[in-house]
Amino acid sequence: DVKVTQSSRYLVKRTGEKVFLECVQDMDHENMFWYRQDPGLGLRLIYFSYDVKMKEKGDIPEGYSVSREKKERFSLILESASTNQTSMYLCASSASQGAVGDTQYFGPGTRLTVL
Amino acid sequence: QKEVEQDPGPLSVPEGAIVSLNCTYSNSAFQYFMWYRQYSRKGPELLMYTYSSGNKEDGRFTAQVDKSSKYISLFIRDSQPSDSATYLCAMSRGYQKVTFGTGTKLQVIP
Numbered sequence: 001d002v003k004v005t006q007s008s009r010y011l012v013k014r015t016g017e018k019v020f021l022e023c024v025q026d027m028d029h030e031n032m033f034w035y036r037q038d039p040g041l042g043l044r045l046i047y048f049s050y051d052v053k054m055k056e057k058g059d060i061p062e063g064y065s066v067s068r069e070k071k072e073r074f075s076l077i078l079e080s081a082s083t084n085q086t087s088m089y090l091c092a093s094s095a096s097q098g099a100v101g102d103t104q105y106f107g108p109g110t111r112l113t114v115l
Numbered sequence: 116q117k118e119v120e121q122d123p124g125p126l127s128v129p130e131g132a133i134v135s136l137n138c139t140y141s142n143s144a145f146q147y148f149m150w151y152r153q154y155s156r157k158g159p160e161l162l163m164y165t166y167s168s169g170n171k172e173d174g175r176f177t178a179q180v181d182k183s184s185k186y187i188s189l190f191i192r193d194s195q196p197s198d199s200a201t202y203l204c205a206m207s208r209g210y211q212k213v214t215f216g217t218g219t220k221l222q223v224i225p
Contacts, residue, residue, distance in 0.1 A: 004158070040123070042217035043159075043203070058212060090158055104213065106158030 003027070004107035006091055012113045019078040021110050023091030031094045032074035033104065034058075034066060036087040043090065049074055081114045088112075118142050121204055121216030130225050134191040138204035138216045141185065145206040145214075148180050150189045153201045153218065162202075163189065194223045 007022035025032065033048040035058075045058030047066040055066050063085060067075045074093075078085055088111050092104040121138045128134055136150075147166055151159035163178040165171045171178045177190040187206070191198055204216040 040217060042121075043215040045212050048212065092158075103161045103164070106160065108156070108158050 004091055004093055004105050006089075006107040006110050008110050009108060010111045010113075012115065013078075013081050014115055015082060017078075017081050017114075019081050019112065019114075021076040021078075021089055021091075021112070023074045023076070023093075023107055024072055025074075025091075025093040025105070026072065027093070027095070027105075028071065029093035029095050029105075030071075032068065033092040033094075034064075034074065034076045035090045035092065036060070037090055037109070038087050046076065081112075083114050086112060086114045116141060118214050119204065119206060119216045122219055123217055125220040125222055127222045127224060128194055130194060130196060130223055132194050132223075134194050134198070134221060134223075136189040136191075136202050136204075136219050136221070138187050138206075139185055140187070140206060142206075142208070142214075143182070143185065144208045147207045148178070148187050149205040149213070150176075150178055151203040151205060151215075153203060155200075159203055196223050196225050199223050 004025045013019050034046045035043045037043050044060050046064050049055050049068045052071050065077045088109050090109045091107040094104045119140045150163045152162045153159040165178050165180050168180045168182045175192045179188040199222050201218040201220045203218045205213050207213045
């Protein structure tokens with residue numbers, strides 16, 4: 001079974017802190033994604049990556065950056081956390097290069113609260 | 116206007132009922148249509164995937180796509196309490212990012 005793990009289930013940070021969210025997948029997938037999920041807004045894509053060291057902006061990249069130094073690991077960075085970044089963050093991975101129809105496997109999510 | 120519209124519910128049905136979940140969309144370029152199920156405090160998992168118009172059946176689940184009406188449905192037969200979850204529709208143009216609906220919360224009452 002594909003497994004996508006995220007470093008923390010719950011995280012509480014202060015405004016202005018730098019926050020790192022880590023995601024690891026164990027199936028050698030090329031594609032990795034970061035979403036945030038908010039009530040009434042659904043899943044919104046922040047950044048995605050089709051290969052190591054590659055990144056593409058999603059719909060809401062402002063205030064976020066990403067890093068993919070190894071194929072299995074995709075990190076989301078909040079440079080200076082703000083209260084409007086309080087949300088559920090979901091990481092996903094999929095197998096095929098650029099093929100959207102392929103299954104995205106999601107991690108369990110990180111509930112981030114910024115005070 | 117959102118590209119994908121989905122009624123948030125909640126939808127409560129008795130065990131054994133047939134459940135109908137729906138989404139409408141505005142982008143006629145969408146070609147791939149998916150349904151994900153998300154249990155509380157878990158990540159979404161893929162339930163069904165269809166390409167273009169038509170029906171697809173998998174056990175108690177049937178996915179329908181009507182591209183002429185820009186309308187997709189997920190039917191659950193003989194619903195069970197274990198089906199209680201949030202159901203997300205999702206769609207894409209192919210080789211592009213996926214657009215998700217906001218999800219419908221379903222509760223199946225024993």
